[in-house]
Amino acid sequence: MPGMFIIETPVALRSQPASSTSSPRSTPNGKDASLYQFFAPGGVLAHTHPAYEFRRGQLQMAQAVEQALEEKRHLIVEAGTGTGKTLAYLMPVIRSGKRVIISTGTKNLQEQLFYKDIPFLEQALFGAASGEAETSRPRLSVCYMKGRNNYLCRKKLYDLTGQPVLSGLDEIEQYRAIAAWEKTTATGDRAELAELPETSALWHKLDARTEACIGQKCSEYERCFITEMRRRGMESDIIIVNHHLFFADLAIKLQAEGAPDAGILPEAAAVIFDEAHELEDVAGNYFGISVSNLRVEDLARDVEASLQHNKMMSASLSGALGSLRERSQFFFSLLPPGEGRFAFETRREFLEENGDEFLALNQALTRVAGELEGLPQKPQEIFNFVRRAQELQVQLGFAMESDDRNTVFWIERRGGRANSPRRHGGTEKTGRQNVFLQATPIDVGPILRECLWAKLECAVLTSATLAVGGGFEYIRQRLGLEHARESVLPSHFDYENQALFYVPPDLPDARTPQFVALAVERIRKLLEITRGRAFVLFTSYAQMNDVYQRLLGELKFPLLKQGDAPEATLLEEFRLRPKAVLFATPSF
């Protein structure tokens, strides 16, 4: 359902690096200034950026973060929209000289930090204001990391060469583009490949996700983009990640019990969690379990590609893989019907009725693992496939049979993976639905208390929405964060006079079939009032696509949709086309 409808408004402070201006004699050089001298009216920031407005809350937040870093204490700070949170924590982080990880809720904020806020601060702190000549040497050592699935796995790409597993002309074209790019890219980050559709099925076969990686035993380990990213992290003072990457990394390290190549994030003196209201949900995902037909299919496909590449495919293994695919599709198709996400409260009854199919899938996993284990002189990746098959079996067992009281069991259905082209470089989806069996801890507090807060010297949690009833009791309890300083800073904006909050009182429940048609009409009216210039947010991809399709051709404004092009490209288009309307979900 539409979760938010935001009318685009001009932003008061743009974080583009400003042209260098000389500081007055009374203002110290940026790097020598106190926080007050930096943020205060007439201070370094005011001289660096002509549109800068002093915000008391920003200075207060910077001072609170500096104190937390110095005293090695945790801090929770709620700062309303418009406070300028990013500069408020970046300044004390830079001044501390410590290695700090900054974790955000979204890729967009990561990009804002890396491409705008940090260059801006570099300019303010070390720029021509000091009178020193500019050098090409970067003065802040900063690295920006995304989830592993954003990076290319060189080994998979090389293994795929000459393999008959590409489906269709699009995949062949995409493969050629990726193979040419691999020779020149320094990062392996798919964002550099603007023409690659976000939903490319081929990319999914080539990305560097953890489960298919054999780490130090890989022949490409030294040239691997992930190894390179790990190295860059070790050499950086500030590492920018998102919550998904942070918790995936933490979960991997916990699982690997300190193995040297486990995880990619280095030790840090502090972690700043921006958009910290999302921590509980994200952490729950990574300390929980997710088993799906897609995961089984990924395993079967990886095994098949490896066996073909190594010329080890046999009739018996081919049969084992065929049976695994068949049994998986059948088992997941039997799960209770329903759209989106819903509780799986009838696991016992389901197993009573479908116990044979559950057992059959288990046996198919055992058979594949056994056949692979029995291969003579097997390459390293085969051991990895055995581990993946066994892990799937254990997790499937937990998701179906566990009665752990701290876990909620649920099902999620998502549309099939996209694989054929559409306008704007987007793709159509395949008919097949992916079904996820999820088991998520109800209370992540105890896990975080033990594995995160107790081990970190300093954590800063910030967001515009953290306090409940003016206090942090609720969030502290949900996140297991017992000892932390607290601060609530008011918003800089005059919401009462400058914003309009509208809740349509007459629309039916978003789950009813009539909802979309009525919501479309309302959205159309709102867009006509605002003359486009809007960001329309949905909580489900299905509804976003549905509403977008219905409005396409009905409105005279350019309509942009998440998934049709990389997010940075869409945002750029949104900025450049004055009446554009952007349809997206919270993951945007």
Ligand code: SF4
């Ligand atoms: S180390 Fe892992 S991610 Fe890197 S190339 Fe090898 S298999 Fe791929």
